[in-house]
Amino acid sequence: MKKASTIGVGSEAQPPKKARGRPRSFDREAALNAAMEVFWTKGYEAASISDLTSAMGINPPSLYAAFGDKEKLFLATIEQYAASRSDQLCPEQPTAKDAVESYLRFKADLLSGAGHPRGCMLMVAFFTAANASPGLNAVLAKKRAEAREHMRQRIKRGVAEGDVPEGTDAGALADFYATIIAGMAQQARDGASRKSLMATVDQAMAAFPVPSRGAPKKKRDTATA
Amino acid sequence: MKKASTIGVGSEAQPPKKARGRPRSFDREAALNAAMEVFWTKGYEAASISDLTSAMGINPPSLYAAFGDKEKLFLATIEQYAASRSDQLCPEQPTAKDAVESYLRFKADLLSGAGHPRGCMLMVAFFTAANASPGLNAVLAKKRAEAREHMRQRIKRGVAEGDVPEGTDAGALADFYATIIAGMAQQARDGASRKSLMATVDQAMAAFPVPSRGAPKKKRDTATA
DNA sequence: CTTATTTAATATCGATCACTATGAAAAAGG
DNA sequence: CCTTTTTCATAGTGATCGATATTAAATAAG
Structure with missing residues (x-):
């Protein structure tokens, strides 16, 4: 039952060391970009988990396992947005x-x-x-x-x-x-x-x-x- | 069962002719201003009927009887806002x-x-x-x-x-x-x-x-x- | 193989959403 | 008085919200 907490794992260290459990079946960054577009289009509060999961192509539990919750996912998309625009x-x-x-x-x-x-x-x-x-x-x-x-x-x-x-x-x-x-x-x-x-x-x-x-x-x- | 449709009645004609039924127990314009401040503060979608009724000091059925629905109430506050600011x-x-x-x-x-x-x-x-x-x-x-x-x-x-x-x-x-x-x-x-x-x-x-x-x-x- | 670990998918959870059915209360008309 | 009309207040409606419990599936370690 020990949680490995792979939530924050973005691209910090990517040696191809195989993880222990079942591998993730979606691309984290692609899902993040999809979520970004939903938030960008609809706004933070109006973007529902249902909107997000369907755009990201995943189910709610996968979203929560990968990003924490709606606010953390939003913050991740904000960082992605700001980083790709070198303000x-x-x-x-x-x-x-x-x-x-x-x-x-x-x-x-x-x-x-x-x-x-x-x-x-x-x-x-x-x-x-x-x-x-x-x-x-x-x-x-x-x-x-x-x-x-x-x-x-x-x-x-x-x-x-x-x-x-x-x-x-x-x-x-x-x-x-x-x-x-x-x-x-x-x-x-x-x-x-x-x-x-x-x-x-x-x-x-x-x-x-x-x-x-x-x-x-x-x-x-x-x-x- | 004939609806008298007093929804739009703002200040079109105000001779003190007594209406037939139970009189309204709140001031329509004051309630409208209270609603305006809620929408102004929280935004349209984030302002809930509960937020609105408590700020207006009325119950949901009174809101719907007086203003129609959330969108019509919002439009009324928008008109109030624009009119009081002679753009x-x-x-x-x-x-x-x-x-x-x-x-x-x-x-x-x-x-x-x-x-x-x-x-x-x-x-x-x-x-x-x-x-x-x-x-x-x-x-x-x-x-x-x-x-x-x-x-x-x-x-x-x-x-x-x-x-x-x-x-x-x-x-x-x-x-x-x-x-x-x-x-x-x-x-x-x-x-x-x-x-x-x-x-x-x-x-x-x-x-x-x-x-x-x-x-x-x-x-x-x-x-x- | 068995065990441990992690993810995926289904099927929800209680809370809150916009909205309303129902009946009592308050006025005018008769 | 009684009837009619309108509003008020309680107590809900089904739908959707963000978030999860549960179980099956998929991988590595032993």
């Missing part, structure tokens, strides 16, 4: 403005992309898991905060390097672009085209502050105030 | 930019206001009623489209009157500000302060196109192209 600003972009713009266009591309449900799964999760456990909501809140923080840090760096005007409020500017991303996620789920989202990115980038001509252009950290 | 741009603002800005600030005020749940009920509805009937979703989609259309018309008028540059794509600009509003709704539900939302409005308005100096400034419709 980070491209560090090769020379200026903060370029970095933010490429990030927004990357997002716009994903939001309107084919082969998966429309919009952002994290936004769907935010609205449809509001009544779920505090622990789940804490994870979601952290994921949301990360994107904003990455942008804020990049803008701050831009100020230090002189491609963003001195005195710019990096936090407020990051909030603005976080608002743009959230808005685009809603618009995309509402059916907005890639072209429409890109036009919104154009508009949003027109508001990015640039140093006035003749302003100090630091190269690194040689302050010339 | 229209202030026509007294002299320019399209002023009109859009005051609209955004009006929205930011409501989104972060006290005395009611955070965020926009229509956005909560959009995400939490996605699996509901097509009819319900059509109503919600129409409400969303209205705000965008009002902004588009006002921007178009600005182009005609010369306070918006010629050649401006009014639809794309309206899409941009609809994105801002949707994004602010999410941020507000996520806990953003009024101050933070207002800073985002500042940023968003910096992107509003203005005629270059020396550009034609039509007063009304005297074209001078």
Whole structure:
């Protein structure tokens, strides 16, 4: 009766050592991706175990044995979603403005992309898991905060390097672009085209502050105030 | 057994003619407002009849007799919500930019206001009623489209009157500000302060196109192209 | 082989869902 | 008074929710 607890076993260590009991008859990652699409489409609370098991091609006991419960399965799909979308600003972009713009266009591309449900799964999760456990909501809140923080840090760096005007409020500017991303996620789920989202990115980038001509252009950290 | 069908009776005609049967023992509008707050807080599908009746202070049969069913009650709260927020741009603002800005600030005020749940009920509805009937979703989609259309018309008028540059794509600009509003709704539900939302409005308005100096400034419709 | 271990499939569990049948209570019309 | 009409309140309906007990099947170890 000793439980071996193979719930968390994803891809931590995969030597072909044979397990003891009856082998699993489904692909864990494929089932996880199927579950992700269900949650992405219907939302967390509206996705029933019945919806999930039929999409994953397994029975309820297999789901619970492999993933724990509905919330743990959802968290696993959230991690899968976030990991496959590397929520980070491209560090090769020379200026903060370029970095933010490429990030927004990357997002716009994903939001309107084919082969998966429309919009952002994290936004769907935010609205449809509001009544779920505090622990789940804490994870979601952290994921949301990360994107904003990455942008804020990049803008701050831009100020230090002189491609963003001195005195710019990096936090407020990051909030603005976080608002743009959230808005685009809603618009995309509402059916907005890639072209429409890109036009919104154009508009949003027109508001990015640039140093006035003749302003100090630091190269690194040689302050010339 | 003749049903008198008093479901829709809101405030269409209120002469104090006494009805025939036992009088209703609760205030219909107060109950509607209580239901609105439940839907606004928990979302459409997550709000149970039990949640609703206890917040409204009535029993299930009274709810069904007065409002029909859960979907009809929800639609009634949506109408109440939209009506009490006159989703229209202030026509007294002299320019399209002023009109859009005051609209955004009006929205930011409501989104972060006290005395009611955070965020926009229509956005909560959009995400939490996605699996509901097509009819319900059509109503919600129409409400969303209205705000965008009002902004588009006002921007178009600005182009005609010369306070918006010629050649401006009014639809794309309206899409941009609809994105801002949707994004602010999410941020507000996520806990953003009024101050933070207002800073985002500042940023968003910096992107509003203005005629270059020396550009034609039509007063009304005297074209001078 | 037998035993131990793990998964698969069936058939549920109690709780909650949206909703309602039933009859008493409260008013007006006669 | 009695009848009619409408609402109120109790106590449910069948359906579906998330989650499991149970048993058979499949593998490795001994």
